[in-house]
Amino acid sequence: MEKYSLEPYGKNEEVSDYRKEEAYLRAKKKVESIIGFYWHLAVYIVVNLFLIILIGVNAGFGGFGPYATAFFWGIGLFFHFIGVFGPDFFFGKNWEKRKIEEFMDKERQNWE
Secondary structure (H helix, E strand, O other), X not given: OOOOOOOOOOOHHHHHHHHHHHHHXXXXXXXXXXXXXXXXXXXXXXXXXXXXXXXXXHHOOOOOHHHHHHHHHHHHHHHHHHHHHOOHHHHOOOHHHXXXXXXXXXXXXXXX
16 A cells, blocks of 8 residues: 655656646647737727828828827837747748858859
8 A cells, every 4th residue: 555656647648748738728828819919900900090080080181190199009019019929920930041041052153
């Protein structure tokens, strides 16, 4: 009769299940943040179209006034985008490597 078990998990399967669950939770959190960004974008478009039309009709479309909210909110939306997708979204993880290889190929062509 064994009172205490020194192993935190009974089998290796339990450890891998834990890792799968952890990966699932991370993926779910990432998907929720992407959905949150798209909702933010949708609200940004709807509200700013309404404000630009409303202010533009009443005060005219000239100047910075009708577009001020869209501009400053757009800055916040951009930072939300960077927070969700990361700075590597524009260039990608392999972008630097591809560019270096591209420039090295050009150099090789110049020497040949």
